[in-house]
Amino acid sequence: MPVNxxxxxxxxxxxxxxxxxxxxxxxxxxxxxxxLLLIRLDDGARVAGVFTQNRFCAAPVVVARQHLTMLDxxxxxxxxxxxxxCANAGTGKEGIAAARQTCSGIAGLLGCSSAQVLPFSTGxxxxxxxxxxxxxxxxxxxxxxxxNNWLAAAQAxxxxxxxAKAVSxxxxxxxxxxxxxxxxxxxxxxxxxxxxxxxxxxxxxxxxLPLVRAAVAYAAKHxxxxxxxxxxxxxxDSFILVATGKAQMPEIDxxxxxxxxxxxxxxxxxxxxxxxxxxxxxxxATKFITIRVEGGRNDDECGRIAYAIxxxxxxxxxxxxxxxxxxxxxxxxxxAGVADLNVEKVDLYLDDVLVAKSGGRHPAYEEADGQxxxxxxxxxxxxxxxxxxxxxxxxxxxxxxxxxxxxxxYRS
Amino acid sequence: MPVNxxxxxxxxxxxxxxxxxxxxxxxxxxxxxxxLLLIRLDDGARVAGVFTQNRFCAAPVVVARQHLTMLDxxxxxxxxxxxxxCANAGTGKEGIAAARQTCSGIAGLLGCSSAQVLPFSTGxxxxxxxxxxxxxxxxxxxxxxxxNNWLAAAQAxxxxxxxAKAVSxxxxxxxxxxxxxxxxxxxxxxxxxxxxxxxxxxxxxxxxLPLVRAAVAYAAKHxxxxxxxxxxxxxxDSFILVATGKAQMPEIDxxxxxxxxxxxxxxxxxxxxxxxxxxxxxxxATKFITIRVEGGRNDDECGRIAYAIxxxxxxxxxxxxxxxxxxxxxxxxxxAGVADLNVEKVDLYLDDVLVAKSGGRHPAYEEADGQxxxxxxxxxxxxxxxxxxxxxxxxxxxxxxxxxxxxxxYRS
Numbered sequence: 149m150p151v152n153x154x155x156x157x158x159x160x161x162x163x164x165x166x167x168x169x170x171x172x173x174x175x176x177x178x179x180x181x182x183x184l185l186l187i188r189l190d191d192g193a194r195v196a197g198v199f200t201q202n203r204f205c206a207a208p209v210v211v212a213r214q215h216l217t218m219l220d221x222x223x224x225x226x227x228x229x230x231x232x233x234c235a236n237a238g239t240g241k242e243g244i245a246a247a248r249q250t251c252s253g254i255a256g257l258l259g260c261s262s263a264q265v266l267p268f269s270t271g272x273x274x275x276x277x278x279x280x281x282x283x284x285x286x287x288x289x290x291x292x293x294x295x296n297n298w299l300a301a302a303q304a305x306x307x308x309x310x311x312a313k314a315v316s317x318x319x320x321x322x323x324x325x326x327x328x329x330x331x332x333x334x335x336x337x338x339x340x341x342x343x344x345x346x347x348x349x350x351x352x353x354x355x356x357l358p359l360v361r362a363a364v365a366y367a368a369k370h371x372x373x374x375x376x377x378x379x380x381x382x383x384x385d386s387f388i389l390v391a392t393g394k395a396q397m398p399e400i401d402x403x404x405x406x407x408x409x410x411x412x413x414x415x416x417x418x419x420x421x422x423x424x425x426x427x428x429x430x431x432x433a434t435k436f437i438t439i440r441v442e443g444g445r446n447d448d449e450c451g452r453i454a455y456a457i458x459x460x461x462x463x464x465x466x467x468x469x470x471x472x473x474x475x476x477x478x479x480x481x482x483x484a485g486v487a488d489l490n491v492e493k494v495d496l497y498l499d500d501v502l503v504a505k506s507g508g509r510h511p512a513y514e515e516a517d518g519q520x521x522x523x524x525x526x527x528x529x530x531x532x533x534x535x536x537x538x539x540x541x542x543x544x545x546x547x548x549x550x551x552x553x554x555x556x557x558y559r560s
Numbered sequence: 561m562p563v564n565x566x567x568x569x570x571x572x573x574x575x576x577x578x579x580x581x582x583x584x585x586x587x588x589x590x591x592x593x594x595x596l597l598l599i600r601l602d603d604g605a606r607v608a609g610v611f612t613q614n615r616f617c618a619a620p621v622v623v624a625r626q627h628l629t630m631l632d633x634x635x636x637x638x639x640x641x642x643x644x645x646c647a648n649a650g651t652g653k654e655g656i657a658a659a660r661q662t663c664s665g666i667a668g669l670l671g672c673s674s675a676q677v678l679p680f681s682t683g684x685x686x687x688x689x690x691x692x693x694x695x696x697x698x699x700x701x702x703x704x705x706x707x708n709n710w711l712a713a714a715q716a717x718x719x720x721x722x723x724a725k726a727v728s729x730x731x732x733x734x735x736x737x738x739x740x741x742x743x744x745x746x747x748x749x750x751x752x753x754x755x756x757x758x759x760x761x762x763x764x765x766x767x768x769l770p771l772v773r774a775a776v777a778y779a780a781k782h783x784x785x786x787x788x789x790x791x792x793x794x795x796x797d798s799f800i801l802v803a804t805g806k807a808q809m810p811e812i813d814x815x816x817x818x819x820x821x822x823x824x825x826x827x828x829x830x831x832x833x834x835x836x837x838x839x840x841x842x843x844x845a846t847k848f849i850t851i852r853v854e855g856g857r858n859d860d861e862c863g864r865i866a867y868a869i870x871x872x873x874x875x876x877x878x879x880x881x882x883x884x885x886x887x888x889x890x891x892x893x894x895x896a897g898v899a900d901l902n903v904e905k906v907d908l909y910l911d912d913v914l915v916a917k918s919g920g921r922h923p924a925y926e927e928a929d930g931q932x933x934x935x936x937x938x939x940x941x942x943x944x945x946x947x948x949x950x951x952x953x954x955x956x957x958x959x960x961x962x963x964x965x966x967x968x969x970y971r972s
Binding site for chain 2: 241272273336379381382460466468474486492509548549
């Protein structure tokens with residue numbers, strides 16, 4: 149059961165001028181489900197992305213990164229293709245060839261070069277990509293291409309997700325209204341390092357390519373890079389930002405302008421909402437936990453501590469049980485790898501409850517107060533280091549029986 | 561259900577001259593169970609230890625470390641006290657005072673100074689130590705002191721352990737037979753960093769103090785520091801080696817002598833058997849997994865990769881399900897943080913089965929072969945990096961429903 153997360157209202161999802169989407173049932177792994185998505189972009193779109201830091205990155209990540217960086221300056225990306233059911237990772241040179249073949253197939257259908265196509269895959273690792281099924285499914289995708297198809301697109305990229313993830317918002321920039329719409333998928337193998345499993349955000353804003361790149365990096369850092377379900381960084385993480393430039397507005401090309409800040413924050417807001425939706429729908433999740441570490445010397449040490457707490461199976465099972473066994477949080481702070489941390493300065497809050505003061509249980513803390521907060525479906529853990537001004541926030545979920553069930557049964 | 565681990569045969573446990581042990585039911589957390597252990601040492605024993613690297617180390621760890629390093633050169637450690645039910649961690653200055661108070665109580669009973677006593681605690685974090693109950697239980701411990709009491713000692717330090725862990729062996733050194741007997745406890749919050757939850761090994765060998773220290777560090781590195789259940793480094797990890805010097809033999813005082821090597825390897829053998837027993841009895845464990853990473857440039861990168869695999873909840877649930885979803889292992893290799901790893905050189909074996917060759921699925925690999933190995937209760941994962949000669953071994957267990965149940969219910 150996802151935590152306070154409903155399927156998106158179709159009416160809330162706004163089309164983005166210059167973007168059409170089509171889906172198909174290609175029977176890639178299982179029958180009778182949408183498992184293939186084609187996103188077609190009008191000529192001139194500016195596209196930037198960030199990808200997994202996993203050394204075993206998937207073949208489509210290798211190819212997409214190449215196409216984004218080696219594209220002829222006069223050409224632009226014309227299509228994104230996403231398949232579920234097979235990650236095309238750990239597949240060696242055959243996997244790269246398979247990803248290229250799907251790009252060529254799409255180039256033939258849309259009349260562009262294969263370097264103008266970005267491939268994405270998600271699903272089981274170390275199994276060969278069923279290229280023929282994808283090829284056979286592509287004509288149905290092109291026949292289905294339309295502007296108002298974001299919900300179907302979000303559904304087509306789901307794997308163990310139980311709820312489709314899609315978000316739109318409008319942002320006003322210097323009198324022009326722009327639209328930002330995004331979709332994402334992911335529920336397990338979630339500890340993105342540059343991006344999530346898959347996230348795609350499109351806007352009709354008119355923004356220079358360097359600033360599209362700056363915005364995607366900033367948004368990833370403040371959204372998908374702040375979440376973890378199980379600490380497993382996927383082989384296929386990709387987060388792509390498309391700016392079609394179709395809105396009636398002057399081009400944003402100054403990183404210091406208020407227009408760029410508004411654009412960047414709008415994109416980041418959509419990305420953060422999608423990233424949080426991934427945690428709310430985390431495998432087996434029953435609680436949505438915000439971990440905030442404050443008063444550190446630098447961002448890095450705050451992040452280490454936040455992730456140590458977020459990854460601790462003992463902390464996560466205590467949340468599942470609504471058990472205020474909060475010493476486990478202090479233990480995780482202690483082993484996070486901050487070598488000179490003075491634990492006698494550390495304070496711990498659970499929502500508004502001061503649990504530990506100066507490294508030890510606060511005299512006024514009563515277990516009933518901790519119990520009250522632990523029963524909630526949304527909880528904030530706040531650790532105050534009292535040694536500086538840096539901070540970090542991580543969003544995570546608890547560890548439940550269903551996480552084990554889902555991942556013990558994933559392939560069957 | 562522990563994995564291929566039986567309770568120790570009482571007859572197999574050999575007394576160590578100069579060491580007596582006594583246990584009691586002190587009602588520290590729960591009634592009707594042995595929860596207090598006193599180990600008395602004859603004058604002249606050489607004692608060394610290694611402790612948790614957790615910054616939130618427990619009060620008894622602080623005090624034991626002080627007593628070991630600040631002891632008057634003419635005095636020796638005379639007693640070790642262990643309580644379960646309360647870790648006395650995250651308890652601030654009151655916790656330190658409480659640990660010192662128990663040392664004084666024992667010093668009064670045994671007629672030594674409190675600096676000659678080492679305190680150890682294990683149990684729930686961030687709750688005050690019930691000093692009065694410990695004080696009230698100590699006379700029963702001293703009344704119970706005897707040489708042939710190792711099994712009761714192993715039972716008295718159990719928490720979520722389902723099987724007591726105790727091992728003896730005899731080693732012949734230059735014609736003299738020495739005895740090494742050890743006990744340990746631990747099943748969860750297991751990712752020791754210098755030592756396990758609690759391990760105590762005693763021998764009657766006659767060894768200089770610097771070499772006792774060298775042996776305990778070496779043994780920890782090759783035993784307790786090679787295991788992980790859940791990646792949570794405890795606040796209370798302690799591993800103590802006692803050499804009473806009661807055996808009829810010349811003192812071992814040369815680190816390059818064959819006698820020291822035999823002694824060190826004997827201690828390491830006992831420690832490794834205890835460490836592996838902790839994994840076999842890991843919370844919810846159904847499988848014992850050995851992860852061996854070979855062909856690395858240095859030990860550090862091999863260890864990082866081995867621990868990334870051992871900590872991955874996705875890998876651990878696949879083992880629980882006996883599902884050869886082995887791409888998850890490649891993903892963990894990829895995100896282990898070895899920045900320049902060339903994945904196209906990586907081979908993966910499951911026992912004797914070559915699963916992946918040169919970074920991709922081996923053409924001859926058949927899922928039936930992977931399935932056969934995954935069904936076993938003992939499995940070796942071997943990752944060959946093909947870039948050097950270093951290696952690392954980590955022992956771990958799978959992640960099952962019972963791990964979640966045990967840790968969701970631990971305090972109740």
